[in-house]
Amino acid sequence: MPDSKKRLLFQKQAQVAQAIGHPLRLAIIDFLKDGPQCVCDIAEYIGSERSNVSRHLSLMVSAGILGHHKKGLQVIYELKCPCILDFFSCMSGVLKQRVKDDKEILKVL
Amino acid sequence: MPDSKKRLLFQKQAQVAQAIGHPLRLAIIDFLKDGPQCVCDIAEYIGSERSNVSRHLSLMVSAGILGHHKKGLQVIYELKCPCILDFFSCMSGVLKQRVKDDKEILKVL
DNA sequence: ATACTATGTGAGTATATAATCACATAGTAA
DNA sequence: TTACTATGTGATTATATACTCACATAGTAT
Numbered sequence: 360m361p362d363s364k365k366r367l368l369f370q371k372q373a374q375v376a377q378a379i380g381h382p383l384r385l386a387i388i389d390f391l392k393d394g395p396q397c398v399c400d401i402a403e404y405i406g407s408e409r410s411n412v413s414r415h416l417s418l419m420v421s422a423g424i425l426g427h428h429k430k431g432l433q434v435i436y437e438l439k440c441p442c443i444l445d446f447f448s449c450m451s452g453v454l455k456q457r458v459k460d461d462k463e464i465l466k467v468l
Numbered sequence: 469m470p471d472s473k474k475r476l477l478f479q480k481q482a483q484v485a486q487a488i489g490h491p492l493r494l495a496i497i498d499f500l501k502d503g504p505q506c507v508c509d510i511a512e513y514i515g516s517e518r519s520n521v522s523r524h525l526s527l528m529v530s531a532g533i534l535g536h537h538k539k540g541l542q543v544i545y546e547l548k549c550p551c552i553l554d555f556f557s558c559m560s561g562v563l564k565q566r567v568k569d570d571k572e573i574l575k576v577l
Numbered sequence: 578a579t580a581c582t583a584t585g586t587g588a589g590t591a592t593a594t595a596a597t598c599a600c601a602t603a604g605t606a607a
Numbered sequence: 608t609t610a611c612t613a614t615g616t617g618a619t620t621a622t623a624t625a626c627t628c629a630c631a632t633a634g635t636a637t
Contacts, residue, residue, distance in 0.1 A: 369491040369498070372559040376494075380486030381625085382478040389478070398584060411626055413585055418624095423566035432583045432634050439569070442561035449558055450481040452551035457532035460548070490595090507614060520596055522615055527594095541604050541613045 378422030379446055383407060384415050392444055395437035487531030488555055492516060493524050501553055504546035
């Protein structure tokens with residue numbers, strides 16, 4: 360059983376991973392890698408209701424992935440740290456491994 | 469709106485991130501980094517019901533994170549690829565940024 | 578002031594996830 | 608064969624998440 364410090368760390372880390380674990384949120388992160396955007400433009404790009412996008416955005420703010428500030432009527436969201444983009448290569452690494460394994464299975468068939 | 473290929477990729481990537489986004493599963497991955505283990509030992513280490521651990525394990529297998537094979541009565545689980553461990557530094561990166569920001573806020577108070 | 582726009586939030590619903598318990602199965606050992 | 612152990616799965620429940628709609632708020636513009 361992991362000690363309580365480690366358990367707390369896993370909890371915090373899981374929050375970050377979970378905040379990334381949704382296709383729509385990944386699309387938002389991918390969109391924001393090119394620069395800050397307002398909710399309106401994000402929603403249009405994603406093709407989902409503004410209210411829904413707004414919730415996803417605030418979830419990612421809570422997880423520490425995004426930052427935001429007001430600019431007139433709009434609220435601008437941005438990646439808090441480019442390190443979030445590292446997740447993409449991590450996830451692709453797992454997927455590539457998956458493909459490799461599937462090929463191995465094919466050989467046997 | 470991301471094109472359909474990208475949307476499919478985000479979906480697959482999200483599955484991986486989501487498979488990691490649970491404290492118990494992170495604890496399992498952390499435990500397995502030192503080598504393959506049977507369900508029994510994993511469950512004891514984690515301190516949760518074997519049936520529950522079994523479900524978490526098969527979820528991670530589906531996501532392509534873990535592999536498994538039988539060894540007599542036992543089923544041995546292991547990391548499919550060490551690249552999964554890269555996630556930990558990614559998550560820690562986000563958490564460190566979070567702490568840094570909190571310190572900035574403290575200065576202003 | 579009124580009208581308008583961007584955003585966020587409450588309420589409700591639908592679906593997904595997590596956990597527990599009981600039981601079935603597969604392999605081991607005697 | 609019987610008894611035992613490790614694992615996985617069905618059924619259930621509790622909780623969390625995602626989404627939609629309607630509305631409230633904040634700022635802008637006239």
